[in-house]
Amino acid sequence: MSQQLELFLVGLSHKSAPIDVRERVALSGEDLKAALTELKAMDGVGEAFVVSTCNRVEVFVQAAGEGPARHFFTSRAAQATEHLYVKQGAEAVRHLFRVASSLDSMVVGEQQILGQVKEAYGLASAASAAGGFMSRLCNRAFVTAKRVRTETEIGRGATSMSQVAVDLVAKIFGDLEKRTVLLVGAGKMGALSAKALKVLGADSVLVTNRSPERGQALADQVGGTFRPWEQLEDLLVEAAVVIVSTGAPTYVLTQELIRRVMKRRRHRDLCLIDLAVPRNVDPACAELDEVYAYDVDDMQKVVSANHEARRGEAVRAEAIVEAEVRAFAQERETRAALPVLVELRRWAEQVARDEARKTLSRAGASLDERGRESVEAMAQAIVKKLLHAPTYRLKEAATQGDVDLPGAAAALFGLEQEDQPPRARRAGRHAAARPAASPEKTK
Amino acid sequence: MSLELLRIAAALYLVATAGFVLYFARPRHRLAARFGTWLLGFAFVVHGLSIGIACKEFGGLEWFTLRGGFVLLAWLLAGAYLLMQRIYPLPSVGAFVTPMVLLVLAPTLFGEGGSGLTPVATSRPALTFHIVSALLGVALFGIAFGVAIMYLLQEREVKGKHFGALFSRLPPLQSLDTLSSRLVRLGFVVFTGALLVGSGMAHRVWQGAWWSDPQQLRSVLIWLLYGAMVQLRHSGWHGRRYAKLTLVGFVLVIVSMVTLRAVPGATLHTGTYAPAVRGAPPAPPPQGTPAGGTP
Numbered sequence: 001m002s003q004q005l006e007l008f009l010v011g012l013s014h015k016s017a018p019i020d021v022r023e024r025v026a027l028s029g030e031d032l033k034a035a036l037t038e039l040k041a042m043d044g045v046g047e048a049f050v051v052s053t054c055n056r057v058e059v060f061v062q063a064a065g066e067g068p069a070r071h072f073f074t075s076r077a078a079q080a081t082e083h084l085y086v087k088q089g090a091e092a093v094r095h096l097f098r099v100a101s102s103l104d105s106m107v108v109g110e111q112q113i114l115g116q117v118k119e120a121y122g123l124a125s126a127a128s129a130a131g132g133f134m135s136r137l138c139n140r141a142f143v144t145a146k147r148v149r150t151e152t153e154i155g156r157g158a159t160s161m162s163q164v165a166v167d168l169v170a171k172i173f174g175d176l177e178k179r180t181v182l183l184v185g186a187g188k189m190g191a192l193s194a195k196a197l198k199v200l201g202a203d204s205v206l207v208t209n210r211s212p213e214r215g216q217a218l219a220d221q222v223g224g225t226f227r228p229w230e231q232l233e234d235l236l237v238e239a240a241v242v243i244v245s246t247g248a249p250t251y252v253l254t255q256e257l258i259r260r261v262m263k264r265r266r267h268r269d270l271c272l273i274d275l276a277v278p279r280n281v282d283p284a285c286a287e288l289d290e291v292y293a294y295d296v297d298d299m300q301k302v303v304s305a306n307h308e309a310r311r312g313e314a315v316r317a318e319a320i321v322e323a324e325v326r327a328f329a330q331e332r333e334t335r336a337a338l339p340v341l342v343e344l345r346r347w348a349e350q351v352a353r354d355e356a357r358k359t360l361s362r363a364g365a366s367l368d369e370r371g372r373e374s375v376e377a378m379a380q381a382i383v384k385k386l387l388h389a390p391t392y393r394l395k396e397a398a399t400q401g402d403v404d405l406p407g408a409a410a411a412l413f414g415l416e417q418e419d420q421p422p423r424a425r426r427a428g429r430h431a432a433a434r435p436a437a438s439p440e441k442t443k
Numbered sequence: 444m445s446l447e448l449l450r451i452a453a454a455l456y457l458v459a460t461a462g463f464v465l466y467f468a469r470p471r472h473r474l475a476a477r478f479g480t481w482l483l484g485f486a487f488v489v490h491g492l493s494i495g496i497a498c499k500e501f502g503g504l505e506w507f508t509l510r511g512g513f514v515l516l517a518w519l520l521a522g523a524y525l526l527m528q529r530i531y532p533l534p535s536v537g538a539f540v541t542p543m544v545l546l547v548l549a550p551t552l553f554g555e556g557g558s559g560l561t562p563v564a565t566s567r568p569a570l571t572f573h574i575v576s577a578l579l580g581v582a583l584f585g586i587a588f589g590v591a592i593m594y595l596l597q598e599r600e601v602k603g604k605h606f607g608a609l610f611s612r613l614p615p616l617q618s619l620d621t622l623s624s625r626l627v628r629l630g631f632v633v634f635t636g637a638l639l640v641g642s643g644m645a646h647r648v649w650q651g652a653w654w655s656d657p658q659q660l661r662s663v664l665i666w667l668l669y670g671a672m673v674q675l676r677h678s679g680w681h682g683r684r685y686a687k688l689t690l691v692g693f694v695l696v697i698v699s700m701v702t703l704r705a706v707p708g709a710t711l712h713t714g715t716y717a718p719a720v721r722g723a724p725p726a727p728p729p730q731g732t733p734a735g736g737t738p
């Protein structure tokens with residue numbers, strides 16, 4: 001007796017659950033692998049795959065019901081129950097495609113999630129929890145994510161202060177090779193930005209701070225060199241990018257100081273990024289030629305504008321996701337028709353072989369080797385000819401999403417049809433007389 | 444025939460320009476930039492053929508007219524940009540340079556090719572070198588002009604904290620600054636070669652009179668201006684001041700090129716290089732000869 005399997009998603013994310021719940025159910029590495037093996041071994045589960053990041057834990061199962069996926073959460077944290085969401089069939093497919101395309105992320109368009117989904121699939125595959133269905137599902141999700149990334153501008157523009165700093169510096173200097181980044185003060189944001197700037201290949205990072213101990217600690221943290229506060233003016237002459245984030249209530253870099261510095265550095269471009277509140281860089285510094293000065297408000301404006309732009313692009317991305325969900329459903333239907341074809345051919349060829357054998361045994365020695373081969377070939381040719389039109393029609397019906405014909409063919413030829421295509425979507429079109437949902441694979 | 448080919452080249456330049464502008468407006472259409480580059484290369488070849496045929500049809504005298512000068516200048520602009528694109532792959536620069544090619548080429552599409560006069564001296568390789576290198580120098584100054592405009596636009600965005608479309612589409616300030624100064628330096632070297640060869644020839648052909656020719660004086664002044672720019676760069680000038688100087692320099696080059704040729708007989712650079720008899724006054728430009736076009 002076969003059992004019909006459907007795709008279920010049970011999960012929680014930054015939208016539905018607080019971090020203290022998320023961290024209780026999040027798994028990684030060997031723990032996740034063991035959990036996948038356990039999930040796969042549960043009754044009624046065909047395949048499974050788990051996406052577990054700091055913002056979401058989502059269990060995708062091809063199973064008879066959502067129970068096993070739900071158990072994954074409840075067995076780890078009882079309070080997870082009230083934060084869970086459940087999706088099924090096309091809804092679950094759409095959700096995965098949206099997640100992989102970063103449409104469901106905290107920062108829409110961020111690039112990490114696709115790598116995390118790929119990693120999750122790799123792990124499920126290694127644990128033998130993901131098979132053919134999950135492979136097709138995930139590959140389609142990756143294709144969707146790639147389309148979204150290349151066909152829209154959803155990933156454009158920085159969405160964090162440190163990334164904005166990188167973008168600004170890149171627009172002034174291109175890269176930071178053979179250039180120095182100076183960190184003034186030991187603020188946390190400054191350290192983050194200095195780390196982010198490393199992608200531009202800064203030659204060296206210098207750190208200065210009033211308190212040498214904290215300065216040295218920060219230098220160790222960002223992989224830089226600590227220099228005493230008294231050398232500030234000399235350091236400003238040396239650096240191309242200066243990130244200021246001290247706790248001082250007044251301007252640390254005044255216009256007069258920067259004017260002096262610019263003269264000494266023969267007016268080479270200088271970028272000042274002030275991450276302190278209250279500000280540490282006199283806004284008048286920006287009036288000097290070859291000085292590019294930005295404060296927290298300037299950077300926040302960029303972040304907000306980019307968020308807005310990404311939201312606009314997300315509308316276009318949703319259309320791509322929708323098209324891919326439809327394409328995936330169609331692909332499933334096509335695949336669902338194939339077993340009927342395979343079964344039909346297998347049956348017909350078997351009939352041809354049996355009948356040829358009977359004929360040959362009756363003919364006995366009256367036929368030579370060549371004659372025997374001719375009889376066998378004729379039997380196969382008749383099968384081929386007879387099945388030509390049905391094969392063509394069945395393939396055509398499959399691509400058009402018509403599931404009636406494969407069923408009719410199976411009934412007509414008395415074939416045992418194990419696989420049924422999903423019918424839930426067509427419930428409106430074909431009246432109620434059919435069984436509900438149905439999966440790509442049945443056990 | 445040459446004019447028809449020139450018009451085909453102009454149509455190709457137009458489509459290439461559209462490709463570069465589309466890429467600039469929508470950077471995700473990378474194919475548009477690639478398509479623009481290929482089309483620009485094709486247009487350059489067709490343009491080159493047109494120039495070759497024009498040499499056969501009208502003789503080299505064509506290149507002493509303002510029209511001919513513009514035809515050559517547009518060709519060298521396109522060629523220099525294509526070469527630059529291979530060394531510095533910044534396709535967004537194409538959106539600024541290809542319209543310049545079109546702008547320079549446009550007036551030449553409606554004129555008549557050739558002057559109908561028999562050239563005397565155009566078969567001299569030195570003269571060919573002089574003309575081509577002088578115009579190549581101007582073409583390089585022209586691309587530097589385009590890059591300087593880009594620099595000033597980007598500088599306004601970065602300094603003024605307008606992080607909009609231009610900010611994201613234009614290349615980094617340093618890249619533009621470096622590129623513009625390298626183009627000026629290279630243009631200066633090429634222009635120097637043109638000036639040396641041209642002066643030597645002029646001295647032989649016109650003897651003492653060459654020095655008083657306004658075209659010569661103007662060329663020397665331009666050479667001095669660009670020489671000063673090269674020197675200023677070495678002494679630390681860069682950024683906005685340097686970009687503005689690049690703009691001024693090229694505007695002076697073009698304005699002087701056009702105005703000098705607009706006055707008939709203002710210069711000896713007409714292509715009728717009959718060697719002067721020692722001590723005799725320089726030969727006046729013949730009637731009906733259009734004003735010369737090379738710098």
